[in-house]
Amino acid sequence: xxxxxxxxxxxxxxxxxxxxxxxxxxxxxxxxxxxxxxxxxxxxxxxxxxxxxxxxxxxxxxxxxxxxxxxxxxxxxxxxxxxxxxxxxxxxxxxxxxxxxxxxxxxxxxxxxxxxxxxxxxxxxxxxxxxxxxxxxxxxxxxxxxxxxxxxxxxxxxxxxxxxxxxxxxxxxxxxxxxxxxxxxxxxxxxxxxxxxxxxxxxxxxxxxxxxxxxxxxxxxxxxxxxxxxxxxxxxxxxxxxxxxxxxxxxxxxxxxxxxxxxxxxxxxxxxxxxxxxxxxxxxxxxxxxxxxxxxxxxxxxxxxxxxxxxxxxxxxxxxxxxxxxxxxxxxxxxxxxxxxxxxxxxxxxxxxxxxxxxxxxxxxxxxxxxxxxxxxxxxxxxxxxxxxxxxxxxxxxxxxxxxxxxxxxxxxxxxxxxxxxxxxxxxxxxxxxxxxxxxxxxxxxxxxxxxxxxxxxxxxxxxxxxxxxxxxxxxxxxxxxxxxxxxxxxxxx
Amino acid sequence: xxxxxxxxxxxxxxxxxxxxxxxxxxxxxxxxxxxxxxxxxxxxxxxxxxxxxxxxxxxxxxxxxxxxxxxxxxxxxxxxxxxxxxxxxxxxxxxxxxxxxxxxxxxxxxxxxxxxxxxxxxxxxxxxxxxxxxxxxxxxxxxxxxxxxxxxxxxxxxxxxxxxxxxxxxxxxxxxxxxxxxxxxxxxxxxxxxxxxxxxxxxx
Numbered sequence: 001x002x003x004x005x006x007x008x009x010x011x012x013x014x015x016x017x018x019x020x021x022x023x024x025x026x027x028x029x030x031x032x033x034x035x036x037x038x039x040x041x042x043x044x045x046x047x048x049x050x051x052x053x054x055x056x057x058x059x060x061x062x063x064x065x066x067x068x069x070x071x072x073x074x075x076x077x078x079x080x081x082x083x084x085x086x087x088x089x090x091x092x093x094x095x096x097x098x099x100x101x102x103x104x105x106x107x108x109x110x111x112x113x114x115x116x117x118x119x120x121x122x123x124x125x126x127x128x129x130x131x132x133x134x135x136x137x138x139x140x141x142x143x144x145x146x147x148x149x150x151x152x153x154x155x156x157x158x159x160x161x162x163x164x165x166x167x168x169x170x171x172x173x174x175x176x177x178x179x180x181x182x183x184x185x186x187x188x189x190x191x192x193x194x195x196x197x198x199x200x201x202x203x204x205x206x207x208x209x210x211x212x213x214x215x216x217x218x219x220x221x222x223x224x225x226x227x228x229x230x231x232x233x234x235x236x237x238x239x240x241x242x243x244x245x246x247x248x249x250x251x252x253x254x255x256x257x258x259x260x261x262x263x264x265x266x267x268x269x270x271x272x273x274x275x276x277x278x279x280x281x282x283x284x285x286x287x288x289x290x291x292x293x294x295x296x297x298x299x300x301x302x303x304x305x306x307x308x309x310x311x312x313x314x315x316x317x318x319x320x321x322x323x324x325x326x327x328x329x330x331x332x333x334x335x336x337x338x339x340x341x342x343x344x345x346x347x348x349x350x351x352x353x354x355x356x357x358x359x360x361x362x363x364x365x366x367x368x369x370x371x372x373x374x375x376x377x378x379x380x381x382x383x384x385x386x387x388x389x390x391x392x393x394x395x396x397x398x399x400x401x402x403x404x405x406x407x408x409x410x411x412x413x414x415x416x417x418x419x420x421x422x423x424x425x426x427x428x429x430x431x432x433x434x435x436x437x438x439x440x441x442x443x444x445x446x447x448x449x450x451x452x453x454x455x456x457x458x459x460x461x462x463x464x465x466x467x468x469x470x471x472x473x474x475x476x477x478x479x480x481x482x483x484x485x486x487x488x489x490x491x492x493x494x
Numbered sequence: 495x496x497x498x499x500x501x502x503x504x505x506x507x508x509x510x511x512x513x514x515x516x517x518x519x520x521x522x523x524x525x526x527x528x529x530x531x532x533x534x535x536x537x538x539x540x541x542x543x544x545x546x547x548x549x550x551x552x553x554x555x556x557x558x559x560x561x562x563x564x565x566x567x568x569x570x571x572x573x574x575x576x577x578x579x580x581x582x583x584x585x586x587x588x589x590x591x592x593x594x595x596x597x598x599x600x601x602x603x604x605x606x607x608x609x610x611x612x613x614x615x616x617x618x619x620x621x622x623x624x625x626x627x628x629x630x631x632x633x634x635x636x637x638x639x640x641x642x643x644x645x646x647x648x649x650x651x652x653x654x655x656x657x658x659x660x661x662x663x664x665x666x667x668x669x670x671x672x673x674x675x676x677x678x679x680x681x682x683x684x685x686x687x688x689x690x691x692x693x694x695x696x697x698x
Binding site: 298302303305306309310311312313319322323325326327329330333334337338340342343345346347352359400403404406407408410411414415417418421422423424427429442443446 | 596629630633634640658660664668671675678679681682685686694695696697698
């Protein structure tokens, strides 16, 4: 839009002023919090089972083998994806200055996704399981996930296509990569021949199956738990701190470097296995290269927030995001380090891996999501957070729980690696599997305490957000006028 | 700068950390003096305790027999431990000094070295747990001590470096990020050394 068109009596507000569809965002946040509580409770329960195996009460559906995939799928697909859908829908409207493309489809996406997670979770309890990690759901759910995911993509990219701002903001690149890459990974990895409704066989066999599975598994971590949540960070951190991204150029460079290098790193899950050695070596090289874009993003986030310290006086939510960046730094360094064969030979199959996953899942994913929810919910309903004090207590609990979890699993992992590989003078293994597992009890007790602390914090947040939301509707938010310098129809109007 | 600050830090920082931070806030000690008259005495404790504990009792990783290593390997490990701690202290102080510009904190390098040493002092003293080399016992002692050290980091930065607590929180969190990375690097380096044959006898 130029001054000429304004001078002709063209009202810039007439072109914008679309009302954002925010009710669906609130509903997705509610579902995300619900799944966080359910899946974290399952996690705490199975960690207790490792201490007291008989608390499954002889019920198959309460056994570790069935509750564990419920825990991981509930966190990734229930808590994580619902949070990503909520934040993607919220931010894509505001960075495009338009209402969501087809709110009806967005609502369908919201409820259909919850139904898939609910029924999928029940199927896992019933023992339906493909045995592929993070892809345990059987073929009927895989098809349903693919369909809902495509609808998520239609709503997201449809909104981008209708945008009134010419540049596509960096957070949308990350959300876009999340949608495209996860669709690709999910469909390819889950190609299978169905036998019955609850059983299918993978299209791939043996080592190929393993490579495809970890191409999926690692990039699910990469593009969902890292890339998707980076989209969240790139929108909400600048909003939160009231500062532009420290280096926008760096964020774009990091995005492409991240997208290019992540996809190769999967085979580092398969060191010393029956896959070609060059594939293993390539995955190590790519894992190390990956450190550069990961840390570029971390530095970008830390520098963005570094001048906004006054905000911390009044805003407990920003603390979560600041700390999440520290844990993001840890997890993205730890991963490449664990991919070195000389480290992996000791760390693989130990609880160090579980600790690594949780330094990412608790320290990065959960913390940044909590910070974002504390930021969004009061704004969505136009009311202050019910209790800032509770949020501060939650912060302390989340930090303590995460630290204790990581340290306990470091101790357990190192001990396991050491004991499993210890040999006596004639080369016999010094310890039996049972000896090693028995010696893990103290660490598992610490981990249980850590999980309980973290879950308590999550429950406090649930109460806090519930009280903030209770009896309130989404406030009507309209797209502001578009800055003519960034308007998509600049050439047309000029 | 009087000599008193070093003995004050060495003996009182443990139980009166806030007084130590306050004293540090008014001082500009030479970094090498802090290092040799304060930090070094603390840095030798963990390797010393570790050497004595491991040679007398052997590391218990929870299973029945303790892991016994020959004294040459133990000496090598203890020396390595000392140099890693020394390297860790100096690099953390350097990084803290480097971050000071971003967070508007005092830039005296000696003050940063002293600050990091005060924060690490409880851990150095708690490393007495190495005398009883049981992994779980050590974790039980060192985890609460680490939490205490983190508390000292968050309270110490604003007091000793003269910045508002909120800004100190950001700087402390950035340093926590670095320290977590340093800790996990230590694990990775240890495992690589074991794989190479330095340390316990592993079937790899």
